[in-house]
Amino acid sequence: MSGVICQDWQDRKPKMKKDLISIKDLSIEEIEEIFLLTDKLKENKQKYSQSLKGKTIALIFQKPSNRTRVSFAVGMFQLGGLSIYLGPNEISLGIRETTRDVAMTLSRYVDGIVLRTFEHKNIIELAKYSKVPVINGLSDLLHPCQALSDLYTLREKWGFLKGKILSFIGDGNNVTHSLLYGCSKVGLNLNIATPKKFQPNKEIVSEAVRFAASSGAKINLSNDPLKACKDADALYTDVWTSMGQEKESAMRRKVFKNFQLNKKLVSQAKRDCLIMHCLPAHRQEEITDEVMDSENSIIFDQAENRLHVQKSILLKLLGEK
Ligand code: CP
Ligand code: NVA
Secondary structure (H helix, E strand, C coil): CHHHHHHHHHHHCCCCCCCECCHHHCCHHHHHHHHHHHHHHHHCCHHHCCCCCCCEEEEEECCCCCHHHHHHHHHHHHCCCEEEEECHHHHCECCCECHHHHHHHHCCCCCEEEEECCCHHHHHHHHHHCCCCEEECCCCCCCHHHHHHHHHHHHHHHCCCCCCEEEEECCCCHHHHHHHHHHHHHCCEEEEECCHHHCCCHHHHHHHHHHHHHHCCCEEEECCHHHHHCCCCEEEECCCCCCCCHHHHHHHHHHCHHHCECHHHHCCCCCCCEEEECCCCCECCCECHHHHCCCCECHHHHHHHHHHHHHHHHHHHHHCC
């Protein structure tokens, strides 16, 4: 009898809320679990069609979005749940009311919150006061859902990641930071070439180097795009002007001129080198049409996998009782 009572208590004991704020917080086992569940979700979509029945997520977006917004909304629908989009004019996070009060109110209504914001500290603050899982849908610092989908896409193409070389050419910004965490965790070698003033965050690089020591990944930073592309298995770029930096776009076009992903850079890489971009792309700026639309481009597979990987993340965070 006491055993039953104990079991009952165990079942009702509140579980710790899990968030997805940074790949830094994920173990290699957790990353692999997300990927294995993504495989299953892709193989048998129908099987999971009611997995989040009766559950709701709020999508708080302070910046524009195509892929992140649509893939979370469609993903939630395909899992039997509901999503509510809250654009910049609805919630006005931190302006109409504090982030803390938004977190505490939404926690009474929804089962998870996706936040796309400017300052990364907004996500930390929201997660601190939210009683439901918070997912980082991009901040100025990180874009973990993107990098997880990118690694999943490469794993799907190659069958494995360890020992391959990914070269990122462009701005050492949010996408680069999440790739640093992701590659260093899974053992994928990462070359990064940026202009001197646009190198990735030093603290994140140090942490990635520490993770790489365990996984065996090699992390190389330089300001030489040609060198960085040498023998790469995949080449990746992102916009030169990220959301919120629009006033700097003329200056950035000049500084990044030699960092365009074009035929010359691709010729340095392996013959079957894959071409990647998180999108949106500014065609003919950071990437030429020729490269973007080439046979080896997996850019739209990356975009598609945002849907499947995020369904897996939603199930991991919201689905398990
Ligand atoms: N890659 C990405 O996050 O795209 P959106 O900005 O359109 O969501
Ligand atoms: N670095 C880009 C990524 C867009 C998905 C931005 O922040 O605008």
